[in-house]
Amino acid sequence: MSETMKAAIFVEPGRMAVEEVPKARLEADTDAVVRMVRTCVCGSDLWYFRGLSPHERHAQIGHEGIGVVEEVGSAVTSVKPGDFVILPFPYSCGVCPVCKAGFESSCPHGGYFGSNQAEYVRVPQTDGTIVKIPGKPEDYDDATLASLLTISDVMSTGYHAAASAEVKPGDTAVVMGDGAVGLCGVLSAKMRGATQIIAMSRHEDRAAVAREFGATDIVAERDQAAIDKVLAMTDGYGADAVLECVGSKQSFDTAMGLVRAGGVIGRVGLPHYAEISAEGTFGRNIGVKGGPAPVRHYDLHAGLLDAVLNHEINPGRVFTGEYDLDHIQEAYEDMDARKVIKSLIRF
Amino acid sequence: MSETMKAAIFVEPGRMAVEEVPKARLEADTDAVVRMVRTCVCGSDLWYFRGLSPHERHAQIGHEGIGVVEEVGSAVTSVKPGDFVILPFPYSCGVCPVCKAGFESSCPHGGYFGSNQAEYVRVPQTDGTIVKIPGKPEDYDDATLASLLTISDVMSTGYHAAASAEVKPGDTAVVMGDGAVGLCGVLSAKMRGATQIIAMSRHEDRAAVAREFGATDIVAERDQAAIDKVLAMTDGYGADAVLECVGSKQSFDTAMGLVRAGGVIGRVGLPHYAEISAEGTFGRNIGVKGGPAPVRHYDLHAGLLDAVLNHEINPGRVFTGEYDLDHIQEAYEDMDARKVIKSLIRF
Incomplete structure (x- = not known):
């Protein structure tokens, strides 16, 4: 009988479960198996x-994580069993022009993790995907572990919003969305030097973290009303950069209304x-950039990993609830009800 | 009786005329009047x-030009009568945050010239608009005069396409549109260091200039077919940068098909x-930027004026037909029929 592991299962909207499923295992010589921490x-x-979005029912879920390499395929050269690693939510070849340009998250040979809320995870294209953390x-x-976890997705995604919006020293930046x-x-x-940072938030716990x-x-x-307020704060010109971290039409429309001409x-x-x-973006020279975040690029080449290791940033503060895997339903429910900003799962 | 001048008149689609109209004159103390060269x-x-686009009938037209300052309002400090100048097609205050960010073409206090095909032109907001050329x-x-003329619009606009597309050294760039x-x-x-430059053209005279x-x-x-060809030339990945210089749906759709993931x-x-x-732009991290070109910014701060004066570039080559104002109908007709790439009007 094959080995099993515990994994979170998306049963149907509103309902999560934990089940024993076949343990993640190597399928290609470029794979690794990581024990999740x-x-x-x-x-x-x-x-x-x-x-609100379709997801296969009775299936594994999750795409964030840090862990320890358990096993590697014969072609893997960048990590070995026992190494401590970040799993960026996209996997990528790491060598094509798209990856080399710093957009691993849109690598045409890659894809996205989708079963990380589990004890073990299979990593495809390990050498092009994984980010090694020093030590154990x-x-x-x-x-620090919580902050390291954020640079598998949420902090790197926030950074992608700022980099895509071309935030530079001295800018006024508006951030739409007070989620993690x-x-x-x-x-x-802040890391990129914005001096005025306007956070849109109507929840006191989130505003405090902001x-x-x-x-x-x-x-x-x-x-x-939000547009009017930001315009009033910027002498009527709007913000140099807008970080649209929601994805709704309402939020994008608001972003369009409060961005300065020539802003992104x-x-x-x-x-x-x-x-x-x-046309609405043309006359005012409004740029629109962004997409899924190239996590690995920012961790390694925008200094996110170093900034966490040196305690210059503490993005792990976004986790205000901690659960074990057996309480996955509660982890989802509490986040859904905004009782917590983001739910961390410990193993 | 007030003085008059000769001006091109847009009578109706397909029909231009030249008429005597009241001579351009100062209307505000920040104005200048320029004699067009x-x-x-x-x-x-x-x-x-x-x-294809609406324009007031029986009205003046035109927005490009170089000339000599004839008269200035009392508040103008940057130029004096006799100075040789470029008239960027947008006028702008030059001091607001939008202008300071390098987007004079979207200055909320500015606008666009619209009566430059005439012997004299009134320049609003002179100090924030005009670009001085050394000498006479x-x-x-x-x-060289032809090249200086291009940096009142067409060369600066081409540069805006390249800058907006974030062309950088070593890039593969595709240029959609073989107009001027x-x-x-x-x-x-080329100026920005692209090493592979793919021009879309089906006209031999234009391809030769390209x-x-x-x-x-x-x-x-x-x-x-164009998408397939560019993909084949880029190992299937697409171009790092696409300069969309047409503005049609067909052209933009093609641009979307041949840009590399992560490209702009x-x-x-x-x-x-x-x-x-x-959604089409999101998953592949495609950026879209651009709008009316901030001519003054590029002339002064991207080195276009110096590059023309030093004969490093000869963008005036796009003028393949020359006319006097009395032949304005022919200037339009020849360009419309693609007998010439772009029509220059001498005074």
């Missing part, structure tokens, strides 16, 4: 949990809107 | 001439399409 629930998982999990305290990605967007805008991460102003208004909207929320106005 | 016909003027028109030969802007886009991609400007490859195909489409053709797919 921490995983978490993503805002995008909630779209499925809420029934035992070398780090819980807060938006909060990490605030931290990223302030801790560098937000200079909190705007609780929405739609036209960096968007990282999977778009739940069909179109961007070709 | 060269102007020209823009691809966007042809949209009106062809009846007599100091320059015809070829597209050809200047080729030259701009090659002279730095195009390494010419693609005559359109639509899916720089667009400068006034969009004759309604929307950009929010």
Whole structure:
């Protein structure tokens, strides 16, 4: 009988379970198997949990994580069993022009993890995907482990919003969305030197983290009222950079209304809107960039891993609830009900 | 009786005239009046001439030009009568955050010239708009005057396509459109260090200028055939940067098909399409930037004026027909019929 492992199962919208399933194993010589140390629930998982986006029923789920390499295929050269690693939510070949340009998350040979809320995970294309962490999990305290976990997705995604929006020193940046990605967007805008950071938030716990991460102003208004407020704060010109970390039509429309002419909207929320106005963006020279975050690129080449290891940033603060895998239903429910900002799963 | 001047008049689609109209004069203390030395016909003027875009009938037209300052308002400090100048097609305050960010063409206090095909032109907001050229028109030969004329619009617009597409050294760039802007886009991609420059052209005279400007490859195909050809030339990955210098839906769709994941489409053709797919651009991390070109910014801060004065670039090569103002109908007709690439008007 083959080995088994515990895994979270998406049963149907609103209902998670934990089951014994076949243990993740090597399928190709470029694969690795990683024993998970921490995983978490993503805002995008909630779209499925809420029934707003389709997801296969009675199937594994999850795409974030850090862990320890258990086993590697014969072609893997970058890591060995026992190594402590980050699993970026996209997997990628690491060598094609798209990866070399720093867009591993859109690698045409890659894809996305989808079964990381489990004890073990199979990593495809290991050498092009994985990011090694110095030492062992035992070398780090819980807060640092939480921050390392964020650079498998949420912090890297916030950083992608800031980089896509071309935030530069001295900028005024607006961050749409006070979920974990938006909060990490605030931290990223700060890292890139924005001096005025306006966080859109109407939840006190989130606004508090936003302030801790560098937000200079909190705007609780929405739609036209939010636009009016930001325009009033920027002498009527709008913000140099907008980090769109929601993905709704409402949020994108608001972003369009408060961005300065010549500014860029960096968007990282999977778009739940069909179109961007070709004319509305043209006359005002509004740029639109973004997509799934190239996690590995930012971890290694924008200094996110070093910044976490040196305690310059503490993005793990977005985890305000901790659960074991057996309490996965509660982890989803609490995040769905906004009782917690983001749910961490310990093994 | 007030003084008069000769001016081109847009009578109706397909029909231009030359008439005596009241001479341009100062209306505000920040105005200047410029005696035109060269102007020209823009691809966007042809949209009106062809009846594809609305334009007031029996009205002045034109937005490009170089000339000599005739008179200045009392608040003007940057130029004096006798100075030789470029008139960027947008006018702008020059001091607001939008202008300071390098987007004078979207200055909320500015606008666009619209009566430059005339002997004299009124310049609003002179100090924030005008670009001074050293010396006098007599100091320059015809070829240099033609090149100086291009940096009032068409060369700066081509440069905006390249800058918006983020062309950088070593890139493969595709230029959509073989009109004067597209050809200047080729030259701009070359200036920014692209090593493979694929020009889309099916007209031998234009392809010849494209090659002279730095195009390494010419693609005559359109639509899916063009996409297939560019993909074949880039190992299936697509181009790092696409300069969309047409503005049609067909052209933008083709641009989307041949841009590399993570690449940027720089667009400068006034969009004759309604929307950009929010999802189609997201998964592949396709950026879309561009709009009306900040001419003054590129002339002064991207080195276009110096490059022309030092004869490093000769964008004036796009003028393959020369006319006097009395032959304005012919200047439009020849360009409309593609007998010439772009029509220059001498005074």
